[in-house]
Amino acid sequence: MRNNFIATLADVAAQNPKIWLLSGDLGYSVLEPFAARFPDRYLNMGVAEQNMAGVAAGIALSGNTVFIYSIGNFPTLRCLEQIRNDICYHGADVKVVAVGAGFAYGSQGYTHHAIEDVAIMSALPGMEVFVPCDPIEARIATQAIAASGCPSYLRLSRAGEPLLHLTPPKDLRRPSVLRQGRDVIIFASGPIASACLAAADRLATEDLTVGVLTVPCIKPFDDAFAQEVANGARLFVTVEEHILRGGLHAGVLASLALVQDRPPVLGLAIPEPTSKITKAGDREALLEAAGLSAATIAKRIRSALAQLS
Structure with missing residues (x-):
């Protein structure tokens, strides 16, 4: 990158x-x-x-x-x-x-x-x-x-990130669809979108349609887009390699604040550090510990859906 x-x-x-x-x-x-x-x-x-x-x-x-x-x-x-x-x-x-x-x-x-x-x-x-x-x-x-x-x-990020777009998006100020789906819609910010696509593949075997959107522009945030795709979804999920406060999750919640009958929003992010959890290690190990590996993202979405049933 x-x-x-x-x-x-x-x-x-x-x-x-x-x-x-x-x-x-x-x-x-x-x-x-x-x-x-x-x-x-x-x-x-x-x-x-x-x-x-x-x-x-x-x-x-x-x-x-x-x-x-x-x-x-x-x-x-x-x-x-x-x-x-x-x-x-x-x-x-x-x-x-x-x-x-x-x-x-x-x-x-x-x-x-x-x-x-x-x-x-x-x-x-x-x-x-x-x-x-x-x-x-x-x-x-x-x-x-x-x-x-x-x-x-x-x-x-750093280097070696995979290409996720099949065709270049026309406008980065608007989220882009990486994978179509309506039951669960994942908003991803940054290279963690790759893990989100892998998580969507895992969930697709369970009769779920999972959409994955990349949100490259956090500010100004496209409020209208989030409001448009809210209709009909069972669950929104935000995933970011960042703490939960003040990033992608905050932007999605603010956009949906006035939407009636909006889906619940599950925020997946890096836990705010304390002296007990601050660690050093390679990126994949730290993401795993933060609950942001593909397998853990899929598991946490399954759990959130089960609570909605």
């Missing part, structure tokens, strides 16, 4: 001389193609994310579009005050790109687990938030935020 992002950004920068990229002293073997093609528009800011956000705001307010790039929590939480004050409150055309969403850097421990970032970035004024599920959505999201003219957050 990150390689797809940088290749797309380089293509966009070739057409737009106002595109800049700032890095927080990482991206080696990833960012070099951009740096080599556009040395006058690439800066390695070092391990100084607060300064990187402030410099990005200054370059953007001089008439440019600036992408800042670092791992998970570092271009978001470490420089949150600068993003809020320097970027958002001035409407600066800065794009915050975090690689390593969720448990992608799981072995590095909790400092590298990006599991609250969507909620925090969504709360900032004027900030749009994109969470692509595969390299296709990452490419389209990069193109979209490069042209949007407003502060943006792009949440990427």
Whole structure:
């Protein structure tokens, strides 16, 4: 996903001389193609994310579009005050790109687990938030935020994510159908959509039709779409590699708040950490522990349906 992002950004920068990229002293073997093609528009800011956000705001307010790039929590939480004050409150055309969403850097421990970032970035004024599920959505999201003219957050996983779309979606601000189904509708945010498709395959053997939707745009959230698909479903399920508060689940619940006879909503997410459950490990092991493997997602949906019977 990150390689797809940088290749797309380089293509966009070739057409737009106002595109800049700032890095927080990482991206080696990833960012070099951009740096080599556009040395006058690439800066390695070092391990100084607060300064990187402030410099990005200054370059953007001089008439440019600036992408800042670092791992998970570092271009978001470490420089949150600068993003809020320097970027958002001035409407600066800065794009915050975090690689390593969720448990992608799981072995590095909790400092590298990006599991609250969507909620925090969504709360900032004027900030749009994109969470692509595969390299296709990452490419389209990069193109979209490069042209949007407003502060943006792009949440990427790491590398090796499978392609989930058969055809590219036309508009990432509207959810896309990955699998048709009406009994259960799963809203998925990010690469966890792959596990949701596998869970839907398991449930399909039980005379259930399970739809899987990818929701790459968390803010602004497409309220109308959620309200449209609510009619006739037995159960809505939200699945995200993030805590339950402030992310996809919150957006779906807010959209359905005024819908009469809406289906119940089951939220599947990473439990909020405590000292007892904070762990390090590879992504798959941590997702399993969080109840977000394909088998566990299917099991939890079965349990929720049984309670509705």
